Amino acid sequence: MNLHNAGSTECLLDYHGNGDAEDVLRWALDKFHPRIAIACSLQHAVLVAMAVKIRPDVRVFSIDTGRLPEETYECARDIEQRYGIRIEWHFPRREEVERIMRAGGPFSFRESLEARRECCAIRKVEPLKRALPGLDAWITGIRRDQTTTRSSADKVEIDRGHGGIIKVNPLADWSHEQIRTYAEENAAPYNKLFEKGYTSIGCASCTRAIEPGQDPRAGRWWWEQPEHKECGLHVANWQI
Numbered sequence: 688m689n690l691h692n693a694g695s696t697e698c699l700l701d702y703h704g705n706g707d708a709e710d711v712l713r714w715a716l717d718k719f720h721p722r723i724a725i726a727c728s729l730q731h732a733v734l735v736a737m738a739v740k741i742r743p744d745v746r747v748f749s750i751d752t753g754r755l756p757e758e759t760y761e762c763a764r765d766i767e768q769r770y771g772i773r774i775e776w777h778f779p780r781r782e783e784v785e786r787i788m789r790a791g792g793p794f795s796f797r798e799s800l801e802a803r804r805e806c807c808a809i810r811k812v813e814p815l816k817r818a819l820p821g822l823d824a825w826i827t828g829i830r831r832d833q834t835t836t837r838s839s840a841d842k843v844e845i846d847r848g849h850g851g852i853i854k855v856n857p858l859a860d861w862s863h864e865q866i867r868t869y870a871e872e873n874a875a876p877y878n879k880l881f882e883k884g885y886t887s888i889g890c891a892s893c894t895r896a897i898e899p900g901q902d903p904r905a906g907r908w909w910w911e912q913p914e915h916k917e918c919g920l921h922v923a924n925w926q927i
């Protein structure tokens with residue numbers, strides 16, 4: 688199915704946008720499976736837990752940047768065992784990782800915003816660009832309360848930054864507390880770094896625990912300004 692332009696608009700027109708998370712997920716899976724997949728950041732398995740009730744064979748993919756915390760790989764293992772699925776992994780291009788490591792060393796991303804964005808572009812954004820072309824839609828766990836750049840996210844939108852495919856954000860209006868409650872009530876795996884003061888989890892070298900009262904995203908790229916705290920996966924106009 689070609690969802691670019693007119694096709695995408697039709698999809699949006701038959702979605703009646705006020706559904707709760709499970710309604711949105713059911714609509715998306717009914718309409719697009721198997722050409723739809725959950726992009727799992729391995730912070731928690733709430734979306735996977737919901738989706739397997741609708742489609743036990745739901746597709747889940749993740750990006751291994753090469754710098755993930757041990758707890759994130761453990762979360763991936765727990766999700767696979769709990770739901771009997773295999774995560775579809777995507778990886779950065781070896782040549783590009785070698786190039787930035789040789790040129791700038793292992794922590795070049797701390798030296799400037801440009802260097803950090805280059806690292807995220809190579810390790811995250813480019814692998815995502817290779818993960819999406821076989822899909823008509825992708826499902827993310829982004830929430831409006833996470834960053835200023837996500838505050839206007841719709842539950843179903845056209846992702847113009849990725850060729851106009853459909854992007855489904857069932858948890859857009861959820862809070863961190865709702866995530867925690869759902870995970871507990873449904874015995875859904877979650878990243879154990881949450882028990883160590885982390886509130887948002889990415890690469891090990893760019894994520895740390897926060898102090899009580901700090902913004903939940905304060906532990907991500909803590910040396911940068913809040914408006915820059917995006918890796919590029921959810922920013923439409925980033926290019927590589």
Ligand code: SF4
Pocket residue numbers: 752754796803804806807808810811889890892893918
């Ligand atoms: S989060 Fe840090 S280590 Fe990971 S891709 Fe971005 S800059 Fe590189």
